[in-house]
């Protein structure tokens with residue numbers, strides 16, 4: 001019989017952690033190991049913590065903010081602490097930067113860790129990878145970037161060789177769930193689009209730095225905004241080509257990349273097609289980055305397009321689980 005390999009989740013009680021648990025509970029090759037939370041959750045029943053966190057969010061933002069129901073596929077178990085993760089375990093980590101040093105402790109315990117915490121994301125000693133973009137994974141401690149970086153990089157990777165000397169401008173419009181279970185003041189979040197520049201989240205600098213590591217040949221300016229939507233980040237990209245690039249060349253590169261296989265993770269829409277009407281069911285499950293709304297402003301020498309990424313799935317839990325396939329199977 002095919003044995004599913006247990007994966008411990010560090011940060012299992014958080015917004016991304018709950019999606020990780022849901023996805024692992026039905027995964028064909030991996031299963032749920034320890035569900036690890038902060039000291040405030042340790043010893044509590046996981047379904048109770050889950051329900052409380054989801055209710056807190058919908059109560060705060062309102063019923064339009066969708067709750068993630070507790071899946072029947074996750075057996076009830078108690079939230080444990082970091083010290084309950086056994087030596088040598090396979091771990092996915094989705095914790096805030098302040099909890100990052102605990103990942104070093106897990107690495108010292110010979111655990112294999114795939115993490116999306118900002119902690120040490122820019123450390124050249126650790127591999128920063130995005131499943132779908134070829135990279136060499138070194139060591140037992142691997143990082144994936146910010147959710148918006150994942151969407152941007154997956155869209156740009158197939159055309160990156162065309163963009164080496166061209167400046168790019170990227171604006172992200174990021175949903176409220178990108179902040180996790182932390183809640184913005186309602187009067188700020190609802191009805192407003194507000195800049196994240198100079199906020200404590202440091203999102204612009206993070207995305208810029210991560211893109212430099214993943215696609216080092218590109219010159220990108222990044223601006224980030226928070227929008228009153230529950231899930232999903234919309235990213236507007238402008239390529240300033242000044243007549244050196246045609247829209248047909250760009251679209252052909254994307255089409256060729258898509259035709260080469262599903263792992264590329266992007267889908268191209270017609271200019272006016274709404275992502276929700278797309279025929280590919282993987283888009284509904286949040287695993288596919290959608291590129292559309294493509295405009296060719298020839299007079300200005302600018303090609304502009306929109307990218308949509310599900311921040312919780314392809315931008316976080318889904319990419320961590322895809323990375324498990326390459327890291328977890330080799331350890």
Ligand SMILES: NC(=O)c1ccc[n+]([C@@H]2O[C@H](COP(=O)([O-])OP(=O)(O)OC[C@H]3O[C@@H](n4cnc5c(N)ncnc54)[C@H](OP(=O)(O)O)[C@@H]3O)[C@@H](O)[C@H]2O)c1
Nearest residue numbers: 011013014015016037038041094095099117147178180181
């Ligand atoms: N939300 C997104 O769209 C998204 C996308 C990509 C990447 N990320 C990254 O993913 C990570 C988690 O984000 P999130 O949105 O899931 O945040 P979240 O909802 O606030 O969850 C944070 C998780 O970390 C745990 N934690 C917090 N402080 C801890 C500590 N000192 N020691 C041990 N555990 C601690 C929390 O445990 P308790 O609940 O038990 O306190 C919870 O399980 C962050 O690094 C974030 O930048 C988030």
